[in-house]
Every structure is written in structure tokens, then in C-alpha cells.
Amino acid sequence: MKPAVADVVKAKRFEVVDAAGKVQAVFGLGTDGTVGVALVLYDAAGKIRATLAMLYGNPVLGLHDAAGKMRATMAVPPDGNPALALYDTAGKGQATMIVGRDGNPALVLHDAAGKMRATMIVAPDGNPALVLHDAAGKVIWEAP
Numbered sequence: 001m002k003p004a005v006a007d008v009v010k011a012k013r014f015e016v017v018d019a020a021g022k023v024q025a026v027f028g029l030g031t032d033g034t035v036g037v038a039l040v041l042y043d044a045a046g047k048i049r050a051t052l053a054m055l056y057g058n059p060v061l062g063l064h065d066a067a068g069k070m071r072a073t074m075a076v077p078p079d080g081n082p083a084l085a086l087y088d089t090a091g092k093g094q095a096t097m098i099v100g101r102d103g104n105p106a107l108v109l110h111d112a113a114g115k116m117r118a119t120m121i122v123a124p125d126g127n128p129a130l131v132l133h134d135a136a137g138k139v140i141w142e143a144p
Contacts, residue, residue, distance in 0.1 A: 022046065065089070088112070111135065 013028030026040045030053070038053035047068035053060050055075070063072040073085045079101065086095040092114040097107050102124045109118040119131045132141040 011028070013026065015023050016025040016027075018024055023046070024042055026042075027038070029037055036054035036057065038051055040048055041050040043049045043066070045066070047066060048064050049066075049068075050064065051060070051062040053062070058075060058077050060073055060075040062070050065071045067089075069087075069089060069091060071087050071089075073087075074082070075085075076082050081099055081101060083096060083098045085093050085097075088094050092110070092112070094110050095107065096110075097105065099105050104122045104124055106119065106121040108116055111117045113135070115133070115135060115137065117133050117135075119133075121129050123129055127144065130141075130143050131139055134140045
């Protein structure tokens, strides 16, 4: 006899657990009002290692280190311009790569304090540009 298969299963939250009952993944609605729906993956130690969520209505992929701290995100905000951000162990942004409204890429590098120190772009005419900043944000070198 063939087991019955439901056409639709409805729930606000699903948990995937291992043989010991330890949660390995959660799929469901957020409870804090910022996340619409999210998939959260845990490692064997119970730390969050990856998230795929709708944050304020925008898709975000987050990758976490072994301590559960966010180390990388990839998102597509409302303007449609994708961004990839890399974070240090303190959670400060260290590098961001974006594709701007004009379709051209940019890479922004930050120092340990989170201040922008270098920006590399490809301009709409296809020419590259590099700008270096001091700790106060003042341009100290640029090319062209």
C-alpha cells in the first residue's frame, strides 16, 4: 500500500533535527519583524553557519564562521544592485564589492576601524580608477 502524500503542508516553522534531536536547520518565518522567511543552517556544535533570508523584503545570503559570527553577506537591495560584503571577526566590514546603477563594478576596502581606505572602480567609459584615503577619509592618491 502506498503512503498518503499531502498536496500542501502548511506551517510557520520547520526544524530538521538529527538522530539525537539536535536542530540542524530551521526554515520559517522570523519573529523579530525584520526577516520575512529564512533558512538557517547549523553546524555540529549548534552554531549558525549559513542563512538565506528575506531581510526587509530583500534577499540576503549570510555565511558565518565557526563561532557563529557573520563573515560574509551577499544581497540584492531594492535598487537591484548586488553587493558582496566581507567582515572581520569583530563584525566590521572590511571589503565590499558592488555593481552600481550604471552596471559597473566597484571594490571598497576598509581598515580595522571600518574606515574606507581604498576604492577601485570601473567607470562607465570602461576605464579603471583607484582612490586611496587616509584614516580621516581624505584622498591621498588617485589614478587616473
